[in-house]
Amino acid sequence: MRQHASTGRGSGALIGREHESAELRRLLAEHRLVTVTGGPAVGKSRLAATAVATMPSGPWECVIQVRWQGAAAGGRDALLAELARTVTGWPTTWKAADFGHVVRGLPPAPVLLFLDDVDPVHTEAMGLVQRLLMAHPRLRVLVTSRQVLGLGDEHVLRLAPLSVEARGEDTERPSPAVELFLARARATATDFRAEGAALEHATRICRLVEGNPLAIELAAEQTAHRPLGDLAERLGHHQGWLRSPHPIPRRHRSLREAVGASYVLCERELRIVWGRASILEGSFTEATAALVCAGGAIEPQLVPAYLARLAAAGVLEPSHAPGGPRPVRHRMTRAAREFGLERLREAGEFSTAADRRLAHCRNTAAVAAYLWDAGSQEQAVGLLTDELDTFASAVRHAVDEPDHVETALEAVVSLWFLWVAYHRVEEGREHLLRLLPLCPEDHPLAVRGYWLAAWLTAYSDTASARALLDRAWPAAVLAGDDATIGRIAHVQGIVALNERDAEAAAAHFQEAADITPAEASGGPSPAVSQAALAVTQACFDPVAARRSARRALTQSGLRDDAWACHLARYAQAFVDHRLGHNGHAWRRARRALDGLNTGLPDPYVATALRELVARIEAGAPGRLPVRSVPWDGPALPEQVSHREFRCVAE
Numbered sequence: 072m073r074q075h076a077s078t079g080r081g082s083g084a085l086i087g088r089e090h091e092s093a094e095l096r097r098l099l100a101e102h103r104l105v106t107v108t109g110g111p112a113v114g115k116s117r118l119a120a121t122a123v124a125t126m127p128s129g130p131w132e133c134v135i136q137v138r139w140q141g142a143a144a145g146g147r148d149a150l151l152a153e154l155a156r157t158v159t160g161w162p163t164t165w166k167a168a169d170f171g172h173v174v175r176g177l178p179p180a181p182v183l184l185f186l187d188d189v190d191p192v193h194t195e196a197m198g199l200v201q202r203l204l205m206a207h208p209r210l211r212v213l214v215t216s217r218q219v220l221g222l223g224d225e226h227v228l229r230l231a232p233l234s235v236e237a238r239g240e241d242t243e244r245p246s247p248a249v250e251l252f253l254a255r256a257r258a259t260a261t262d263f264r265a266e267g268a269a270l271e272h273a274t275r276i277c278r279l280v281e282g283n284p285l286a287i288e289l290a291a292e293q294t295a296h297r298p299l300g301d302l303a304e305r306l307g308h309h310q311g312w313l314r315s316p317h318p319i320p321r322r323h324r325s326l327r328e329a330v331g332a333s334y335v336l337c338e339r340e341l342r343i344v345w346g347r348a349s350i351l352e353g354s355f356t357e358a359t360a361a362l363v364c365a366g367g368a369i370e371p372q373l374v375p376a377y378l379a380r381l382a383a384a385g386v387l388e389p390s391h392a393p394g395g396p397r398p399v400r401h402r403m404t405r406a407a408r409e410f411g412l413e414r415l416r417e418a419g420e421f422s423t424a425a426d427r428r429l430a431h432c433r434n435t436a437a438v439a440a441y442l443w444d445a446g447s448q449e450q451a452v453g454l455l456t457d458e459l460d461t462f463a464s465a466v467r468h469a470v471d472e473p474d475h476v477e478t479a480l481e482a483v484v485s486l487w488f489l490w491v492a493y494h495r496v497e498e499g500r501e502h503l504l505r506l507l508p509l510c511p512e513d514h515p516l517a518v519r520g521y522w523l524a525a526w527l528t529a530y531s532d533t534a535s536a537r538a539l540l541d542r543a544w545p546a547a548v549l550a551g552d553d554a555t556i557g558r559i560a561h562v563q564g565i566v567a568l569n570e571r572d573a574e575a576a577a578a579h580f581q582e583a584a585d586i587t588p589a590e591a592s593g594g595p596s597p598a599v600s601q602a603a604l605a606v607t608q609a610c611f612d613p614v615a616a617r618r619s620a621r622r623a624l625t626q627s628g629l630r631d632d633a634w635a636c637h638l639a640r641y642a643q644a645f646v647d648h649r650l651g652h653n654g655h656a657w658r659r660a661r662r663a664l665d666g667l668n669t670g671l672p673d674p675y676v677a678t679a680l681r682e683l684v685a686r687i688e689a690g691a692p693g694r695l696p697v698r699s700v701p702w703d704g705p706a707l708p709e710q711v712s713h714r715e716f717r718c719v720a721e
Contacts (some may be wrong), residue, residue: 087247095122109230110385112285112329115215131183138187150192232282248277255291272299289313349411350424353460354400436482446631500527557587573610580604598626598635605642
């Protein structure tokens, strides 16, 4: 009986697939129909061929392998004709193919039929496999395909990309993706060394290609021609250029061809949705995809079904399980997104898709800002968590589109709370410094943008922060904008803290608390400045600090501002600690921590509260770690005095 050898790319033992290999061998031993699925070039054929070849004994006496290598779309009975040629050894065309000849040609002994890469003849494979299993009771079938067959007896092993993370507790051993890269790089360049910076570059390369085995092997081959740092830099911009002269299989000679093989198999509507959805970087909901993809031949209500079919083909990856508490989100692999963007530009639809993406970002930012001001702050942050990659791509594109600048800047400024309170200072600052030079300085959005940019710059560069405030101040005064004037005073207090002038900082925070209207949206409430005042006064006047902390907790609207409330509670706990009331301080800090939502990213105040609790429990003297933005500068001294202290106020 003829048995075809594997023609998979690469050689040697599989790396990082120990669990999948064992699981596949178990499935083959226990079930009659097993399908290995996964995205383009994820290693389905190699895994299947290796698992079959390494099984010490299986419930079959021979293996018949049929690897489909025909056209992208085979004719009627094309797979049957290929199977007939393999089983009988006779040249057979699809017109002469006969199912009965195939069944009679199969040996009566137990047989494993290995149908490799049947995507181009997927529909025929479904019917043929079902008929074969019914006609030959001792037959088992192993299929590799980007989509499941959908038969009732089918058991599926879905193959994911290689992990880029370290293996459990064994942090010394490279991740499976990095291990594969290093092995292939050493085979390509005998003098290859992976130490220090080289290992860091290798890890970054594997992250950029998202653990895709083909992309890793193609990138490793490039180590013979270019330094790892240059390779990582180029892959950071684009990865479709990765290719190799190896001819088998042809579609794996480049990453672009591997992805293109899936595109060719898609019908027209799927191709359109693929291209339009590629404008969305990161994960997205079905509602977002409907907004971006609908139009022309694409009905909005059909978009979820199209997304499900693209996910079944390995083009999209679901990031939340259906039926969970959150809506289903999809994420397009980076290689598929780059390919889709090429098709989107070729179709002349990129500009329209970019407009819709920006509209989505603006609407999402507006809803999140409303939720924050309305007291649903956890919901506001949760809404934004999965949207930031798409948000960043919209901002980058807006720099080259004058009509997009104002909308993008409005969205960035309205998310001030995310940049300030949730450890995203550099991200927000980068967005602002890209957009602000493109907007007139006297524009109301620019005034707010300069104030926010100054806040995000205050701890890393006080001189630049002052320069940004100087741009915002005149326009805010001329406009009589008390909210912005008060918030400028708050940032001036932060700058004074960095210059170790606690009394000046306290004066600025007092001014901010007095001037900022309680009902003003788009920035911190007076309670935030009052809490900062209390923490700063603890440097030189603990009694006044206690009064300020109490005022912070009695500010109007504090119940609807959870972030300001936690800052005020921190201020009160910190002042108690400075006054020696450690029991009260510890209980206040613990209650504040217990009120935080553990299902969301920690705001920086959580870090300050935990540090305060730890110092109280350790009996350490109080220091002032509360921050308006995370500290990025040199360490300040431990001893606290009027003008030299470790104090970062909120």
